[in-house]
Amino acid sequence: MDKHYTESDLLEILKDVEDPELGFSIVDLGLVYRTEHKAGVIEVDFTLTSPGCPMSEQLGDDIVRKLKKATGVANVKVQLVWNPPWTEEKASDEVKLAFGYPIW
Secondary structure, eight states: OOOOOOHHHHHHHHTTOBOTTTOSBTTTTTOEEEEEEETTEEEEEEOOSSTTOTTHHHHHHHHHHHHHHHHOOSEEEEEEOOSSOOOGGGSOHHHHHHTTOOOO
């Protein structure tokens, strides 16, 4: 039987996918909304910091490539979502500090 990857496993792998414009991982930026491994398929819902961001295709390709390589799962599906909209509150404390947002 193949290994089952938990949400935590998948997020750890995705920490290696960096937003090329901002220089932080998509996980630390809070761009990954859902990860799920079921029935031989990994599904990922992700967003962008703004609808005008030109990185959607590149980030989607990077997510697929990284997950396939790290897990050996051939069927990886990504979906760009806009709801809920991204806000800086979704980012890690490290990212908030780097961009000058308050940490509460």
